[in-house]
Amino acid sequence: MAGRNSATKRPTRTYLSKDQLATAVRLMLTIREFDEQAMALYRAGEMRGTTHPYIGMEAVGTGVMTALRPDDYVTSTHRGHGHTIAKGGDIRKMMAELLGRATGYSGGKGGSMHIADMDKNMLGANGIVGGGIGLAAGAALTAKLQGSGRVAVCFFGDGALNQGILHEVSNLSAIWKLPVVFVCENNQYAMSARADWSVAGGDPAGRAAAYGIPGVNVDGMDFFAVYDAASKLVQRAREGGGPSYLVCQTYRYHGHHAGDPLNYRQKEEVERWRKLDPIDRLTQALLSGKVLTEAEIAATRQSVVEAVQEAVEFAKSSPEPGVDQLMTDVYA
Numbered sequence: 001m002a003g004r005n006s007a008t009k010r011p012t013r014t015y016l017s018k019d020q021l022a023t024a025v026r027l028m029l030t031i032r033e034f035d036e037q038a039m040a041l042y043r044a045g046e047m048r049g050t051t052h053p054y055i056g057m058e059a060v061g062t063g064v065m066t067a068l069r070p071d072d073y074v075t076s077t078h079r080g081h082g083h084t085i086a087k088g089g090d091i092r093k094m095m096a097e098l099l100g101r102a103t104g105y106s107g108g109k110g111g112s113m114h115i116a117d118m119d120k121n122m123l124g125a126n127g128i129v130g131g132g133i134g135l136a137a138g139a140a141l142t143a144k145l146q147g148s149g150r151v152a153v154c155f156f157g158d159g160a161l162n163q164g165i166l167h168e169v170s171n172l173s174a175i176w177k178l179p180v181v182f183v184c185e186n187n188q189y190a191m192s193a194r195a196d197w198s199v200a201g202g203d204p205a206g207r208a209a210a211y212g213i214p215g216v217n218v219d220g221m222d223f224f225a226v227y228d229a230a231s232k233l234v235q236r237a238r239e240g241g242g243p244s245y246l247v248c249q250t251y252r253y254h255g256h257h258a259g260d261p262l263n264y265r266q267k268e269e270v271e272r273w274r275k276l277d278p279i280d281r282l283t284q285a286l287l288s289g290k291v292l293t294e295a296e297i298a299a300t301r302q303s304v305v306e307a308v309q310e311a312v313e314f315a316k317s318s319p320e321p322g323v324d325q326l327m328t329d330v331y332a
């Protein structure tokens with residue numbers, strides 16, 4: 001984390017520089033614009049396969065990533081664009097991957113759920129629900145054995161709460177005091193299954209007690225709440241305190257994937273969550289705290305739209321992988 005000297009004191013007890021806060025705004029706007037354009041490309045029939053939009057959940061990925069060092073590890077999910085963007089990924093290579101182009105992260109052969117950026121220590125999206133959980137513990141074990149001081153953050157959805165791997169990995173991480181933070185993005189649904197119908201025991205953060213580790217539940221629509229909680233848990237892990245659970249209450253504005261008919265939830269529910277919009281809340285806080293001006297925010301919005309448009313053009317003008325690539329990157 002940089003910029004402590006020019007720190008802005010926030011009423012939330014959060015110390016972040018103007019640069020860091022402006023970056024958070026830019027990242028959240030980029031995530032939203034990127035996924036809006038990805039959905040538009042899907043609807044226009046330009047994308048093979050599908051895409052899972054992170055729209056509405058931007059404060060979670062951005063708040064957590066703001067609390068990390070660049071060399072910290074992250075594992076992601078099928079809804080991974082926001083994590084990759086917030087970890088510093090390249091939106092041109094991401095968009096090219098979505099459109100199946102050779103310039104994409106996986107040479108255009110993987111699509112949305114096969115985006116990783118090892119240079120940024122983003123260990124990858126994952127099409128298997130809960131698939132990143134074991135990888136994060138492995139990365140954390142590496143950090144511990146090497147004494148590197150690095151931390152692993154594992155994002156997963158409410159749907160992964162009931163996967164057996166989470167229990168096994170939580171137990172082992174606690175026993176071995178691994179530097180890992182398990183971040184549950186409770187966006188209230190796993191496909192069409194409501195979390196309050198499918199997750200036993202009320203607040204999932206309470207499950208942490210069974211492993212003797214901290215469990216914290218925060219408003220995932222509030223950048224500062226996520227950042228504050230993540231900072232403490234990451235710091236604790238870095239100092240040898242071991243793993244923890246961070247449960248973020250959030251919502252996906254759109255369907256499970258871009259083609260979801262969305263016939264399982266009420267309009268009023270969506271409207272209630274949209275009133276808590278994480279981008280509006282952060283920009284309003286920064287305007288009223290006189291950290292950023294309307295003009296600065298408008299300029300950021302404009303440059304984000306242009307950057308994503310440029311990424312779309314880059315992707316569209318890139319070639320598809322050739323037939324000679326058919327058998328490369330095949331491991332089994």
Ligand SMILES: Cc1ncc(C[n+]2csc(CCOP(=O)(O)OP(=O)(O)O)c2C)c(N)n1
Pocket residue numbers: 077078079127128129130156157158159160161187189190191256
């Ligand atoms: C092991 C496994 N089981 C089932 C699926 C099918 N599936 C894909 S996404 C999903 C729901 C995941 O919900 P959640 O973990 O809450 O993440 P969200 O989509 O809400 O971000 C399911 C069941 C899968 N990909 N992997």
Ligand SMILES: [Mg+2]
Pocket residue numbers: 157158159185186187188189190191
């Ligand atoms: Mg979910």
